[in-house]
Amino acid sequence: DAMVIQNPRYQVTQFGKPVTLSCSQTLNHNVMYWYQQKSSQAPKLLFHYYDKDFNNEADTPDNFQSRRPNTSFCFLDIRSPGLGDAAMYLCATSRDTSNRGRKETQYFGPGTRLLVL
């Protein structure tokens, strides 16, 4: 009963060749996040979708894009991967509301490790 699923678990791409990572969820959560994590560092938030609204972090490079065609799926597109983009990419979801007592627990997928050759 997987809740946040990421495919593939390992992805090898070539320098400059576009790559897409996928995330799906069975939790029906309205918020989905993409994080980049390098070698045992803290996860770095790239962007998130609050329902259909896309929210980019100020320091996320233009090379990173995202799509969320429906509630369940979210994609991370790297238009021209560089060697520095090799990392673990984590997808997470949460159910966020505007009411008091909202719960912000984020549930993470297993991650996709990206290798750039």
Place this chain on the structure above:
Amino acid sequence: AQSVAQPEDQVNVAEGNPLTVKCTYSVSGNPYLFWYVQYPNRGLQFLLKYITGDNLVKGSYGFEAEFNKSQTSFHLKKPSALVSDSALYFCAVRASSGGYQKVTFGTGTKLQVIP
């Protein structure tokens, strides 16, 4: 701006001994606080959270954490460590009010439980 400090890069503890992984935070207003664990090449697993109420929070796998508002701390504890607890632990914080606030993670503490 909110922040989280995990002052120890690594904590070593003998199996069966109590363990503590430290976390202090800075946030405007009341915090929501979280602990996550990450095993090698895996995503983050939620352990426990403090939202409101009792300062002592119990979570998964026998872990607990104590919220201390005066010391702005949220240390993770376990009475008796297992070798299988060896992993990377992340503390995280977000503000509880003021519209959407992203979660800020600490830099992580590697826990090594020695048999």
